[in-house]
Amino acid sequence: MEGLTLSDAEQKYYSDLFSYCDSESTKKVAAHGRVLELFRAAQLPNDVVHQIMELCGATRLGYFGRSQFYIALKLVAVAQSGFPLRVESINTVKDLPLPRFVASKNEQESRHAASYSSDSENQGSYSGVIPPPPGRGQVKKGSTSHDTGQPRTSADQQEPVSPVVSPQQSPPTSPHTWRKHSRHPSGGNSERPLAGPGPFWSPFGEAQSGSSAGDAVWSGHSPPPPQENWVSFADTPPTSTLLTMHPASVQDQTTVRTVASATTANEIRRQSSSYDDPWKITDEQRQYYVNQFKTIQPDLNGFIPGSAAKEFFTKSKLPILELSHIWELSDFDKDGALTLDEFCAAFHLVVARKNGYDLPEKLPESLMPKLIDLEDSADVGDQPGEVGYSGSPAEAPPSKSPSMPSLNQTWPELNQSSEDTAIVHPVPIRMTPSKIHMQEMELKRTGSDHTNPTSPLLVKTADLSEENKINSSVKFASGNTVADGYSSSDSFTSDPEQIGNNVARQRSHSGMSPDNTAPPPPPPRPQPSHSRSSSLDMNRTFSVTTGQQQAGVVAQPPAVPPRPQPSQAAGPVVHRPVDADGLITHTSTSPQQIPEQPNFADFSQFEVFAASNVNEEQDDEAEKHPEVLPVEKASDPASSLRVAKTDSKIEEKTAASAPANVSKGTTPLAPPPKPVRRRLKSEDELRPEVDEHTQKTGVLAAVLASQPSIPRSVGKDKKAIQASIRRNKETNTVLARLNSELQQQLKDVLEERISLEVQLEQLRPFSHL
Amino acid sequence: MGWILVTSATVILFLQNYPLYIRSVPTENELKFHYMVHTSLDVVDEKISAMGKALVDQRELYLGLLYPTEDYKVYGYVTNSKVKFVMVVDSSNTALRDNEIRSMFRKLHNSYTDVMCNPFYNPGDRIQSRAFDGMVTSMMIQVC
Numbered sequence: 001m002e003g004l005t006l007s008d009a010e011q012k013y014y015s016d017l018f019s020y021c022d023s024e025s026t027k028k029v030a031a032h033g034r035v036l037e038l039f040r041a042a043q044l045p046n047d048v049v050h051q052i053m054e055l056c057g058a059t060r061l062g063y064f065g066r067s068q069f070y071i072a073l074k075l076v077a078v079a080q081s082g083f084p085l086r087v088e089s090i091n092t093v094k095d096l097p098l099p100r101f102v103a104s105k106n107e108q109e110s111r112h113a114a115s116y117s118s119d120s121e122n123q124g125s126y127s128g129v130i131p132p133p134p135g136r137g138q139v140k141k142g143s144t145s146h147d148t149g150q151p152r153t154s155a156d157q158q159e160p161v162s163p164v165v166s167p168q169q170s171p172p173t174s175p176h177t178w179r180k181h182s183r184h185p186s187g188g189n190s191e192r193p194l195a196g197p198g199p200f201w202s203p204f205g206e207a208q209s210g211s212s213a214g215d216a217v218w219s220g221h222s223p224p225p226p227q228e229n230w231v232s233f234a235d236t237p238p239t240s241t242l243l244t245m246h247p248a249s250v251q252d253q254t255t256v257r258t259v260a261s262a263t264t265a266n267e268i269r270r271q272s273s274s275y276d277d278p279w280k281i282t283d284e285q286r287q288y289y290v291n292q293f294k295t296i297q298p299d300l301n302g303f304i305p306g307s308a309a310k311e312f313f314t315k316s317k318l319p320i321l322e323l324s325h326i327w328e329l330s331d332f333d334k335d336g337a338l339t340l341d342e343f344c345a346a347f348h349l350v351v352a353r354k355n356g357y358d359l360p361e362k363l364p365e366s367l368m369p370k371l372i373d374l375e376d377s378a379d380v381g382d383q384p385g386e387v388g389y390s391g392s393p394a395e396a397p398p399s400k401s402p403s404m405p406s407l408n409q410t411w412p413e414l415n416q417s418s419e420d421t422a423i424v425h426p427v428p429i430r431m432t433p434s435k436i437h438m439q440e441m442e443l444k445r446t447g448s449d450h451t452n453p454t455s456p457l458l459v460k461t462a463d464l465s466e467e468n469k470i471n472s473s474v475k476f477a478s479g480n481t482v483a484d485g486y487s488s489s490d491s492f493t494s495d496p497e498q499i500g501n502n503v504a505r506q507r508s509h510s511g512m513s514p515d516n517t518a519p520p521p522p523p524p525r526p527q528p529s530h531s532r533s534s535s536l537d538m539n540r541t542f543s544v545t546t547g548q549q550q551a552g553v554v555a556q557p558p559a560v561p562p563r564p565q566p567s568q569a570a571g572p573v574v575h576r577p578v579d580a581d582g583l584i585t586h587t588s589t590s591p592q593q594i595p596e597q598p599n600f601a602d603f604s605q606f607e608v609f610a611a612s613n614v615n616e617e618q619d620d621e622a623e624k625h626p627e628v629l630p631v632e633k634a635s636d637p638a639s640s641l642r643v644a645k646t647d648s649k650i651e652e653k654t655a656a657s658a659p660a661n662v663s664k665g666t667t668p669l670a671p672p673p674k675p676v677r678r679r680l681k682s683e684d685e686l687r688p689e690v691d692e693h694t695q696k697t698g699v700l701a702a703v704l705a706s707q708p709s710i711p712r713s714v715g716k717d718k719k720a721i722q723a724s725i726r727r728n729k730e731t732n733t734v735l736a737r738l739n740s741e742l743q744q745q746l747k748d749v750l751e752e753r754i755s756l757e758v759q760l761e762q763l764r765p766f767s768h769l
Numbered sequence: 770m771g772w773i774l775v776t777s778a779t780v781i782l783f784l785q786n787y788p789l790y791i792r793s794v795p796t797e798n799e800l801k802f803h804y805m806v807h808t809s810l811d812v813v814d815e816k817i818s819a820m821g822k823a824l825v826d827q828r829e830l831y832l833g834l835l836y837p838t839e840d841y842k843v844y845g846y847v848t849n850s851k852v853k854f855v856m857v858v859d860s861s862n863t864a865l866r867d868n869e870i871r872s873m874f875r876k877l878h879n880s881y882t883d884v885m886c887n888p889f890y891n892p893g894d895r896i897q898s899r900a901f902d903g904m905v906t907s908m909m910i911q912v913c
Contacts, residue, residue: 305888306886306887306888307888309888310888310889313889320889321897323889324887324889324890324897324898325898325899327887327888327889328883328887328898328899328900331886331887334883334886335886336886336887336888361899361903
């Protein structure tokens with residue numbers, strides 16, 4: 001149509017509006033649709049609108065070309081300014097303010113109105129804040145909506161009148177989206193909600209070249225524009241940040257304006273409520289931040305070191321002090337590195353700051369990095385995303401996911417640590433270690449005794465059922481074993497070396513095992529009460545138990561075990577090996593041992609006999625001796641006693657030689673008690689030996705008894721010698737047999753020991769828990 | 770060697786014997802506090818050198834009451850990086866126990882490390898961290 005001269009501001013504004021209306025980018029705008037809305041937003045009477053349309057030629061063409069559109073806009077401005085609509089007025093009217101479009105339902109429009117009604121001061125100040133960002137924003141923005149936003153903003157700001165401000169304020173207050181924020185100068189409330197999406201909208205505002213009506217622009221933008229704005233934020237971050245900061249600045253301005261507005265109370269309320277909203281990061285923003293994060297740190301779950309972040313944010317040209325403060329706010333875990341969420345929060349804060357927002361003293365909740373997956377809020381701490389940074393508006397959802405895991409990984413570390421600590425606190429109760437320990441203790445002690453291995457084993461099974469009981473029972477058993485060990489230890493000195501070795505080995509073995517777990521109890525000592533230092537109860541019980549046994553067991557070592565009477569010895573001896581409880585056997589044999597002392601003496605006599613050749617008078621004794629000797633040899637300490645007693649015994653026996661059979665019967669039986677006694681001393685291992693001994697002695701006794709008295713003549717001497725030789729041979733045989741049996745017993749014991757050691761090894765790992 | 774002086778009073782954080790951070794509650798007589806702090810620096814150095822042979826850990830520990838003056842008590846604390854924290858408290862604050870002083874120094878130290886973690890903070894600069902200020906303020910309010 002007629003030459004249309006537009007000022008730069010108008011040009012930009014119109015182009016933006018055209019872009020906005022030209023949603024299809026067809027360079028022509030349908031008469032219906034947005035244009036109509038736009039014109040209606042101009043708040044012009046319909047007839048005026050029609051007139052405009054006719055004038056610009058849209059009706060003629062049926063659509064709005066760019067020129068038509070521009071003309072129409074110009075006419076709108078003219079009409080709004082109150083000038084008559086004339087074609088000529090397009091160019092004649094100078095200094096025409098940009099057409100004002102107030103959207104009844106459109107946020108932008110409301111914003112426009114708001115900004116329109118904003119004080120000039122505010123506008124001025126606002127423009128002062130906005131200009132820099134818009135410049136950048138504009139460059140990037142290619143979205144039509146963006147353009148529309150811009151012209152509107154400028155138009156709004158330039159428009160002196162904003163009659164529609166008030167009514168439109170209410171709708172925009174919905175804080176659900178920034179875009180819907182409508183800034184109403186009079187109603188700061190609405191503007192504040194706008195502030196939320198402010199950052200989002202700020203690009204729009206900024207994109208509008210020089211348009212100071214940032215408020216209106218922001219508010220007026222519908223959702224599409226924001227996204228487009230995001231796209232245009234590809235340029236340097238600092239610029240985009242300003243865009244996002246727009247809402248903040250607008251907010252500030254609105255707050256200023258609200259002072260003059262009537263709804264002061266609402267303002268304050270909304271201000272506080274919307275204050276957090278501005279810090280909310282939109283999806284597009286977040287995506288942008290995420291992309292920026294990727295440029296520094298490809299791994300979204302990784303960290304950005306402080307130095308890199310410093311360089312990055314220094315580009316925003318914010319003062320170091322403010323950057324430092326932003327860092328303090330955003331580095332939530334104070335680790336000197338930024339996770340994705342922390343980075344987004346920092347970015348957002350930078351953008352906000354660049355747009356004029358004041359940095360909060362504390363990190364807004366929406367910017368808080370997601371410590372755990374608890375927060376489902378979309379963009380925590382995304383606000384300060386620097387719009388300037390290139391960001392693709394798409395992929396809003398995915399952007400959240402990387403941030404969340406990153407935060408979840410970083411921050412949850414603390415949680416994990418706390419969890420770990422929480423887990424650590426409950427002290428696990430170990431069943432096995434104590435049991436193992438007790439078992440080990442028992443193993444030690446039982447090593448030398450047949451009964452001991454069995455008793456602890458039995459105890460073990462019982463213990464497994466209940467830990468406490470186990471401890472007590474085990475200790476009890478161990479105590480018993482200790483007691484046995486003691487008794488055996490005492491007798492060890494006199495025991496055969498083999499047995500002693502076994503016991504010693506076992507003892508040493510047992511000495512090692514308890515060391516693994518709790519404070520290693522001292523190796524079996526003569527004092528059974530020392531089984532476990534840590535457990536007084538056990539010691540008590542132990543002492544109790546041991547006390548019971550000590551009576552029988554301990555009594556044995558100190559007192560010279562009396563030789564079990566032959567009659568008695570044979571019987572009990574036979575039964576003893578059957579007994580699993582050596583203690584009982586011990587106790588049972590103790591009374592027998594007392595009377596066995598004379599038998600003991602017989603052994604010594606026997607030894608003496610063996611040493612001093614056979615005396616006829618001592619044949620019986622000799623008979624006994626060979627039987628007893630093998631048994632007695634182990635009991636060296638008793639040998640002296642035996643010797644001492646031997647004399648008396650010999651006399652006794654000699655006196656009793658008359659009843660040779662009897663004596664022989666008795667004396668042969670004497671050895672059996674001795675073996676029995678020894679067995680008591682040396683634990684179960686000796687019992688079988690004793691049993692054997694008793695058996696052998698019985699045999700010997702029988703043999704001896706069967707032997708008729710040896711003639712004393714020379715022939716008798718010869719016979720005696722031969723008899724003695726024979727007897728010696730028999731004794732040797734018996735001894736050899738006994739030896740073999742003892743060897744067998746030794747092997748058995750060793751096998752038991754090995755098995756117990758294996759068990760110990762298996763249980764040992766648990767002891768270290 | 771930074772200095773932090775906290776008094777009931779004043780907080781001064783010094784690095785290499787020049788102040789990194791100064792904060793006082795009673796604004797009057799501040800100069801006096803500063804003077805006391807500077808004099809106590811000598812005491813701190815003395816203690817440090819005395820413990821020089823000791824483990825470095827000892828350095829981190831709370832230095833304790835440096836010296837009591839007529840009205841005030843001066844407490845010191847040194848970190849491994851030779852940052853000194855000096856706290857001057859009013860003697861009238863008898864309620865302040867040693868443990869409290871220790872905890873305060875610990876908090877100061879933690880806040881200082883947070884400040885150091887900030888990449889935008891150049892060691893040697895005056896500490897302008899708001900978080901640090903907030904922490905110190907809360908501490909001083911508690912003390913007063």
